[in-house]
Amino acid sequence: MKPRLTVVIPVHRxxxxxxxxxxxxxxxxxxxxxxxxVVMVDGAPEPDGPGATLARRFTARDPxxxxxxxxxxxxxxxxxxxxxxxxxxxxxxxxxxxxxxxLPRAYEELPALLDASGxxxxxxxxxxxxxxxxxxxxxxxxRTGASRTHIAEDRTLLSDTPAANKVFRRAFWxxxxxxxxxxxxxxxxxxxxxxxFLADAVDVLRAPVCRLRTxxxxxxxxxxxxxxxxxxxxxxxxxxxxxxxxxxxxxxCRAEYDRAQLTEGLHDLVEALPAAAPEVRTAFxxxxxxxxxxxDPRLMAALPVETRMLWYLVRAGRPDDxxxxxxxxxxxxxxxxxxxxxxRRRAALPLAPPLRLPSAVTRLGRDDFPVRAHVQExxxxxxxxxxxxxxxxxxxxxxxxxSYLGTLVLAQGRRRIVLPLRPVESARATAESxxxxxxxxxxxxxxxxxxxxxxxxxxWQDGDWRVTVTLTAAGMVRISGLRPPxxxxxxxxxxxxxxxxxxxxxxxxxxxxxxxxxxxxxxLTARETTGGALCLTVAAPPGAAAPTALRxxxxxxxxxxxxxxxxxxxxATAERPEGExxxATAGxxxxxxxxxxxEAGGAPDLRTGGAPDREGVSAPGEEGGHAPSPxxxxxxxxxxxxxxxxxxxxxxxxxxxxxxxxxxxxxxxxDAPHAAAPGAxxxxxxADATAPGAAPSPPWKLxxxxx
Numbered sequence: 001m002k003p004r005l006t007v008v009i010p011v012h013r014x015x016x017x018x019x020x021x022x023x024x025x026x027x028x029x030x031x032x033x034x035x036x037x038v039v040m041v042d043g044a045p046e047p048d049g050p051g052a053t054l055a056r057r058f059t060a061r062d063p064x065x066x067x068x069x070x071x072x073x074x075x076x077x078x079x080x081x082x083x084x085x086x087x088x089x090x091x092x093x094x095x096x097x098x099x100x101x102x103l104p105r106a107y108e109e110l111p112a113l114l115d116a117s118g119x120x121x122x123x124x125x126x127x128x129x130x131x132x133x134x135x136x137x138x139x140x141x142x143r144t145g146a147s148r149t150h151i152a153e154d155r156t157l158l159s160d161t162p163a164a165n166k167v168f169r170r171a172f173w174x175x176x177x178x179x180x181x182x183x184x185x186x187x188x189x190x191x192x193x194x195x196x197f198l199a200d201a202v203d204v205l206r207a208p209v210c211r212l213r214t215x216x217x218x219x220x221x222x223x224x225x226x227x228x229x230x231x232x233x234x235x236x237x238x239x240x241x242x243x244x245x246x247x248x249x250x251x252x253c254r255a256e257y258d259r260a261q262l263t264e265g266l267h268d269l270v271e272a273l274p275a276a277a278p279e280v281r282t283a284f285x286x287x288x289x290x291x292x293x294x295x296d297p298r299l300m301a302a303l304p305v306e307t308r309m310l311w312y313l314v315r316a317g318r319p320d321d322x323x324x325x326x327x328x329x330x331x332x333x334x335x336x337x338x339x340x341x342x343x344r345r346r347a348a349l350p351l352a353p354p355l356r357l358p359s360a361v362t363r364l365g366r367d368d369f370p371v372r373a374h375v376q377e378x379x380x381x382x383x384x385x386x387x388x389x390x391x392x393x394x395x396x397x398x399x400x401x402x403s404y405l406g407t408l409v410l411a412q413g414r415r416r417i418v419l420p421l422r423p424v425e426s427a428r429a430t431a432e433s434x435x436x437x438x439x440x441x442x443x444x445x446x447x448x449x450x451x452x453x454x455x456x457x458x459x460w461q462d463g464d465w466r467v468t469v470t471l472t473a474a475g476m477v478r479i480s481g482l483r484p485p486x487x488x489x490x491x492x493x494x495x496x497x498x499x500x501x502x503x504x505x506x507x508x509x510x511x512x513x514x515x516x517x518x519x520x521x522x523x524l525t526a527r528e529t530t531g532g533a534l535c536l537t538v539a540a541p542p543g544a545a546a547p548t549a550l551r552x553x554x555x556x557x558x559x560x561x562x563x564x565x566x567x568x569x570x571x572a573t574a575e576r577p578e579g580e581x582x583x584a585t586a587g588x589x590x591x592x593x594x595x596x597x598x599e600a601g602g603a604p605d606l607r608t609g610g611a612p613d614r615e616g617v618s619a620p621g622e623e624g625g626h627a628p629s630p631x632x633x634x635x636x637x638x639x640x641x642x643x644x645x646x647x648x649x650x651x652x653x654x655x656x657x658x659x660x661x662x663x664x665x666x667x668x669x670x671d672a673p674h675a676a677a678p679g680a681x682x683x684x685x686x687a688d689a690t691a692p693g694a695a696p697s698p699p700w701k702l703x704x705x706x707x
Contacts, residue, residue, distance in 0.1 A: 003037035003064075005092040005111055005167065008082030010075050011051035011067075012044040013098065014184075015221040018054060020099050020213065025058055027102040029065070036107065037090060038065045039082040043073035076180035083179075086170070093168045095180075097188075099213045100164040106209035110167040113203040117147045120172035120199035123157075124165045124209030136214055142510070145206035151196040152251045154204070159260060160196065161189040164210050172199065185227055187234035193257075194241050197248050222276050223269060225283045231269060232287040235261060239294065258295050263307055270310065274326055281319055288314045301360070305347045305368045306334045312361045321355055335435035338364065338395055342475045347395075350437070369393050371480035373469050375513055376428065376444075378493035378506050385449040385506065389490065390429035391421075391469045392443035393478050398429070399439045405472040408447045409479075410454075410465045410515065417453055421445035421469065445469075451496060451504045454517055460502045465515040481512035501541070522547055 007028055011021055028038055040055040047069060058065040070081040079095050086093060092111050096102055110122040125143065128136035143156055151157040168178075176198050180186050196202060223231075241247055242254040266288075273281050292300075292315045300311065306329070313322040328349060336347040345364040349355055373391035380386070391406060392398050406421035426444025433440055454465065471478050484491055493506035497520065505516045521544070526537035540546055551562045 001035050003087055003090050004035040005033065005094060005107055006037045006039060006083070006086035006090045006170075007094045007096065007107070008039050008041065008079050008086075009096060010043060010073075010078035010082075010098060011040045011055045012042050012049060012073075012078070013051060014074075016099060018050050021051065022054055023101050024096060024098050025054070025065075028096065028107075029058065029062055030104060031102065031107040032105055033108050033111075034064070036064045037087060038062075039085050040065060040067045041070050041073065041078040041082045041085075042067060043070050043075075043078040043081075045072055047071075074182060074184050074186065076186035077182035079180045079186070080182065083173070091170050093170050093173055094166065095163040096210065097162070097164045097212065100162075101211045102164075103209055103211070107167070109205060109207075110203075110209065113147065113205060114167065114169060117201065117203050119148050119169070119201040119203045121166055121168045121195060122203040122205065123160055124205040125207055126162060126165050127208045127211045129211050129213045131213065133213075143204055143206060146204045148201035149204060150199065150202055151253075152249050155251075155253070155256070157196055157202070157204075158193070158253055158256055161192050162210075162212060163188040163192055164212060166192065168195065181230070181234060181237075183226075183230040183233075185230045185234075187231065187238075189238050190234050193238055194247070197241075197251075222272055223280060223284075224277075225280055228269065228280060228283045228287055231266075232291055235265075235291055236294075255296055255299050259299055259303070262295070262299075262303060262311060270326070274323055274330075281323075285314055285317060285319050285322075289317065304334075305362065305364055306336070308361050309347075309349075309355075309357060312357065313355075324351060325349075325355065331435075332437050333434040334394070335433075335437040336395055337437070338474075369395065369476060369478065371469070371471060371478045372429075372433070373480045373482050374432075374485055375482050375490035376426070376485050376488055378490045378513075380494060380496045383451070383496070385451060385496070385504070387447045387449065388424070388445070389482060389485075390426045390440065390444045391471055391480065391482075392429060392440045393471055393473055393476060395438060396473050396476070397438035397440060398443040398473075399441065401442050403442050403473060406445055407470045408445075408449075409468050409470055410449075411468070412454075412463055412465045415456070417449075417465075419447050419449060421447055451498060454504065454515070460498070460500065460517060460519075462518050463516075464509070465517070467513040467515060483511055484508050484513070 009021075009024060009028065011025075013021060025038075025040070028036075038058075040058070042049065042052045042055060044051055052067065055065070055067040059067055068081065068085050070078050073081055083093055083095075092114065094107065094110075106124065110124060113119070113122045126140055128139055130136045140159065141156065143154070143160075146154065149157075163180075172195075176195075178191055178195060180188075181190050238257065239254060242257050245252075269284060273284060276284075288311075292311060300308065303311070310322070310325060313319075313325060328351060336349055338345055339348050340346045346359060346362045347364055347368070348362065371391060371393055373389065375387065375389040377386070377388040387408070392404065396403075398404055401423045404423070406423075408419045408421055410417040410419075422445060423442055424444040424446050425441055427441050429440040429443045430438075454460070466481070468479050468481050471480075495503050495505040497503050501520050503518060503520050505518070507514055507516055521541055523539045523541075524536055525539045528535050528537075536550075538547055549562050549564050551560060553560050
């Protein structure tokens with residue numbers, strides 16, 4: 001079969017464990033298209049290094065893989081060599097990094113977008129993993145899916161710098177002579193940002209297509225002088241491109257790029273300075289000063305105060321004071337003392353001897369006092385919603401009960417419901433702040449909501465309510481949403497049945513608490529496990545059509561599997577017209593599920609059914625979460641099946657997705673690995689069971705029974 005996509009992966013590692021490369025290769029091998037050409041490039045000095053040995057294992061088992069040699073090539077040179085080895089008529093190129101893992105269907109969906117639109121490149125969402133393999137605390141903002149857009153129209157693409165989440169049209173790549181830098185390091189932005197501007201059109205897939213590791217601690221090698229020089233050379237190259245209006249279609253984006261580098265992009269180099277060699281620190285200061293000389297002074301003045309302090313010391317050539325500041329930040333994070341009067345407040349650091357900083361650097365503005373607000377507990381008691389958490393303005397302590405005046409505000413359209421926050425002691429707030437300079441023990445709060453207040457003129461209306469807190473302290477007023485905790489009842493709040501055919505669900509959308517009011521549709525009323533099989537009992541609301549299928553959607557990949565509904569045996573016998581054949585039942589797991597494809601061993605193929613529409617807000621999987629797990633306690637009642645998936649997304653109950661087939665019945669799922677259920681708690685962000693290193697789980701079945 002003629003390859004449609006050449007995938008280039010360097011296999012020689014100069015840092016980091018080889019298992020990361022193996023996991024990357026496994027994720028590529030698991031991609032659904034058969035027309036892949038996977039070019040593994042070995043840049044090791046010797047031909048029989050660990051990377052080459054690993055690559056030969058894949059060439060032996062998968063004909064789509066091949067190994068080429070590029071002795072002594074760094075990561076960028078290896079990628080360029082792999083691109084040159086692509087077959088001449090291959091229409092697409094991709095460059096996943098050896099520290100990333102592709103999600104299933106990535107190389108099915110991205111080329112499909114380009115086939116349909118004719119755009120020059122397609123990019124998908126990214127999920128970040130920490131050094132421990134768990135989801136990173138901070139994730140990139142989700143983008144809106146779009147066809148044939150451009151960075152001039154969607155400025156959020158300025159932060160879309162990885163190469164691993166993209167597929168390039170080969171003709172576009174060759175026409176503009178794109179190539180990665182061939183030094184010891186490889187900054188993807190030197191290719192991806194120019195590509196965004198050079199492209200006539202770009203397709204954006206909202207759903208994540210890969211997971212990228214953000215190395216830290218021992219996984220990140222200390223930089224040397226060459227690495228520092230190459231890093232700043234890459235910044236200069238990208239900055240020069242962005243500063244040319246002829247190349248960027250007149251879009252002024254140099255300042256946005258520089259701000260991103262000064263606040264986050266260079267963070268890893270800065271944090272490595274205390275442990276780096278003296279000559280490396282000297283090289284960093286020299287190159288950084290040259291870079292700062294080209295940065296707009298107005299941008300420097302608009303940086304957060306803690307960032308202004310750092311780059312002022314760099315620009316002033318004070319490396320010893322810079323190291324003192326970094327040592328303080330490791331102990332106290334971004335904490336500082338607030339001095340002066342309102343409108344003339346300044347930041348001060350409790351260091352001896354004190355750091356000499358000009359007032360223009362230490363001045364404080366509104367943005368230097370962000371709110372930290374987190375939920376700790378969300379429970380229903382006697383029909384009332386009890387909400388407990390903490391909220392404080394950073395660097396304004398809460399040492400006593402009356403430190404803050406706070407209110408909870410619920411908003412839907414023009415409607416507002418304002419509730420006072422009752423102060424409570426919460427030592428957890430100070431403990432989780434990462435500093436010891438300020439006490440936030442009395443930033444805790446409690447509030448009780450009667451859900452009947454959400455009605456309008458005595459009637460329920462479907463919709464979402466935004467939940468925010470308003471804090472007043474030291475002459476400041478700040479507003480913030482409420483973020484989820486890492487553990488406790490606040491992570492997955494329960495749903496409340498009002499008894500009036502309506503339920504109220506606390507949930508998280510985009511990492512912030514919301515209250516959703518909706519009519520109760522199909523209800524999960526019981527669950528039982530027998531012989532490793534899971535049977536779900538669902539009740540339809542009065543007058544509604546009987547359910548015809550159970551549909552599971554992976555919230556990250558869009559993979560769909562549907563199980564046709566079949567009435568219980570006694571109902572099937574009574575209702576089946578004469579001469580009509582019997583439907584499959586749970587007693588016949590060998591029969592293929594409707595709309596599904598069976599793999600070896602009887603498992604339904606989660607790749608069948610196609611990906612849902614990712615651009616519409618009501619597309620299946622956009623707000624999805626966990627399927628019930630056989631290990632979980634039995635669930636019953638109105639809130640069963642309404643937990644929350646990764647990042648606080650609401651998990652739809654079985655009523656959320658129903659096939660449109662006209663006949664009724666009971667859904668029967670053949671035996672399949674339990675971990676294949678989307679978001680079933682296996683791996684970061686609902687990782688698929690086929691991800692590298694995933695252990696097999698007990699088999700499960702799903703039955704949707706008409707009542």
